Amino acid sequence: MGNKILTHGIKFKDKIGYAMGDMGGLLTFSLVGAFQNKFYTDVLNISPAKIITLILVARLWDAINDPIWGAFIDSRKPTKQGKFRPYIFWFSIPLAVSAVLMFTVIPGLSEAKYLLFAYITYILYGMMYTAVNIPYGSLASVVTDDEKERSSLSMWRSIGAGIGGLPGTILLPMIVYTTTISADGTKIQTLNGSRLTIGVTILAVISVAVFLCHYKLTKERIAPAKKQKSEYNVFKTIGDLLKNRPFVMLSLAAMLLMAFQFYYQSTYTYLFADYYHNAGLYSMVTICTYLPMAILIPIMNKLIDRFGKKELCAFGMAFASIASFVLFFIKTGNPYVFLVFTFLSGLGQTFLVLEIWALVMDVIDYHEIRTHRTEEGTAYAFISFTRKLGQTLAGVGLNALLAVIHYSSDASANGQALPDDVLDKLYGISTLVPAVILGLMAVILAFGYNLSKKRLVSLHREIEEIRQNKE
Numbered sequence: 001m002g003n004k005i006l007t008h009g010i011k012f013k014d015k016i017g018y019a020m021g022d023m024g025g026l027l028t029f030s031l032v033g034a035f036q037n038k039f040y041t042d043v044l045n046i047s048p049a050k051i052i053t054l055i056l057v058a059r060l061w062d063a064i065n066d067p068i069w070g071a072f073i074d075s076r077k078p079t080k081q082g083k084f085r086p087y088i089f090w091f092s093i094p095l096a097v098s099a100v101l102m103f104t105v106i107p108g109l110s111e112a113k114y115l116l117f118a119y120i121t122y123i124l125y126g127m128m129y130t131a132v133n134i135p136y137g138s139l140a141s142v143v144t145d146d147e148k149e150r151s152s153l154s155m156w157r158s159i160g161a162g163i164g165g166l167p168g169t170i171l172l173p174m175i176v177y178t179t180t181i182s183a184d185g186t187k188i189q190t191l192n193g194s195r196l197t198i199g200v201t202i203l204a205v206i207s208v209a210v211f212l213c214h215y216k217l218t219k220e221r222i223a224p225a226k227k228q229k230s231e232y233n234v235f236k237t238i239g240d241l242l243k244n245r246p247f248v249m250l251s252l253a254a255m256l257l258m259a260f261q262f263y264y265q266s267t268y269t270y271l272f273a274d275y276y277h278n279a280g281l282y283s284m285v286t287i288c289t290y291l292p293m294a295i296l297i298p299i300m301n302k303l304i305d306r307f308g309k310k311e312l313c314a315f316g317m318a319f320a321s322i323a324s325f326v327l328f329f330i331k332t333g334n335p336y337v338f339l340v341f342t343f344l345s346g347l348g349q350t351f352l353v354l355e356i357w358a359l360v361m362d363v364i365d366y367h368e369i370r371t372h373r374t375e376e377g378t379a380y381a382f383i384s385f386t387r388k389l390g391q392t393l394a395g396v397g398l399n400a401l402l403a404v405i406h407y408s409s410d411a412s413a414n415g416q417a418l419p420d421d422v423l424d425k426l427y428g429i430s431t432l433v434p435a436v437i438l439g440l441m442a443v444i445l446a447f448g449y450n451l452s453k454k455r456l457v458s459l460h461r462e463i464e465e466i467r468q469n470k471e
Helices: 003-007 012-043 048-075 085-090 092-102 111-143 147-175 193-217 234-242 245-275 279-307 309-330 335-371 376-404 420-448 453-470
Strands: 177-181 187-191
Touching (some): 012 048, 012 187, 012 376, 085 111, 147 193, 234 376, 245 279, 309 420, 335 376, 335 420, 335 453, 376 420
């Protein structure tokens, strides 16, 4: 078969199948951002300070686990089913089980035993997610080498992620809270751990079926370069990646994007339940964030052709940052005004959310140009780890700020409203921190990441020549 047949020509089923990979993962992963912190503080009654330590320990293990897994995949010979697809499906089953365990309440345990159980289940879930997500993230680089097809896959991945996140961020907030009225007439909404466990179990079962469809519908077109196992050196690969400017800059942007997403999802859970006293309205946050995606997807390729991926993403982050700063300064008590500016921020975020994985494929190609080596697994493992660092920043930062503003984790369980000064500070940390993170991403993409529209044209010519010479 000729190179063109092998390396591109994706069909609609490829796009659907690829989207289902992130859909399957986000069915449970979205719950971590939406409910995990509040589940730990309000259901298991674990203090924010102890949650910080838990998150740091989990990330320390990820620093060891992620590179090892990426290196392991790169060092293995592909099977008849492909280099990445078998790992994605088979590890989706323990991933589903670990998700259920992470949100399980065992009655009668002390805080110390709940904390130990949280350590075990949280770290286990992180390992299983790594086992699925690193090969999934690497998969796109062997599905096609065509720039427009890769951009399309990135958009379809974002669509899959959006759909996968809908049940956890739209449906569950409407059913996992119980409402009581405090002595002063304030509506108190309390997270119901049993309802949450049932909801997670249903989503976990569905996720396995979705991963099976992903496995059946996708195809690895680009044959990996033949190499001996002894040729691979993980330390050399990581060293080369750290000398790769666009790779490093994109890793930083990916870290901050994950930090932003986890932070605002977790913080808004508190904000809508405690500040606006309407936990169900949190569902609208997801709609306001992803509705711009539906608006922009039909014209995204035209915008990319006109302006370029890097350029659009930098502009979008700057726009989103401004919208979030406005929210901080107006300090609105009207949740619907808040949602309007959430939509505007989501409009700016959409460019990077849709194109982040196309940018990842570009920097992995750039690594191949610089080294003449194909090491997608290790490259994606590094980016995956930086994204987990972002998740760590969000978790540590949120819990530290909750402690600073004196958030009471047992107030809702006791039918008590939070003091006004705590609520005011809760609004402040829910708006200012996201605005700053979005602004940092805009600066990194505009001035640090240097694979511009013009540079990508020559990059794709170079990568095509390298792969033709390997045949």
